Amino acid sequence: MATHAHLAAKLLRDAATFFRNVGAQNPPLKEQMDDNASVYDQVADMVENNPMGELDIGDEAPAQK
Numbered sequence: 001m002a003t004h005a006h007l008a009a010k011l012l013r014d015a016a017t018f019f020r021n022v023g024a025q026n027p028p029l030k031e032q033m034d035d036n037a038s039v040y041d042q043v044a045d046m047v048e049n050n051p052m053g054e055l056d057i058g059d060e061a062p063a064q065k
Contacts, residue, residue: 005051012044 018035023033046053 004050009044012040012047016040016044019063024040 002029019033019037019040023030026033
């Protein structure tokens with residue numbers, strides 16, 4: 001049975017493939033598209049390996065006093 005995390009990872013990997021294909025067909029965009037694809041692959045790995053993991057991106061509101 002597939003989970004939401006499995007589906008999300010598949011969609012992210014499909015998007016990474018799309019970016020790589022765009023880059024392959026447009027040499028001036030290749031580096032940027034490969035970078036995008038890499039990010040999507042990394043997020044897919046995170047979703048697959050730790051779907052409930054938390055990210056510290058530093059944008060949380062400060063604690064109330």
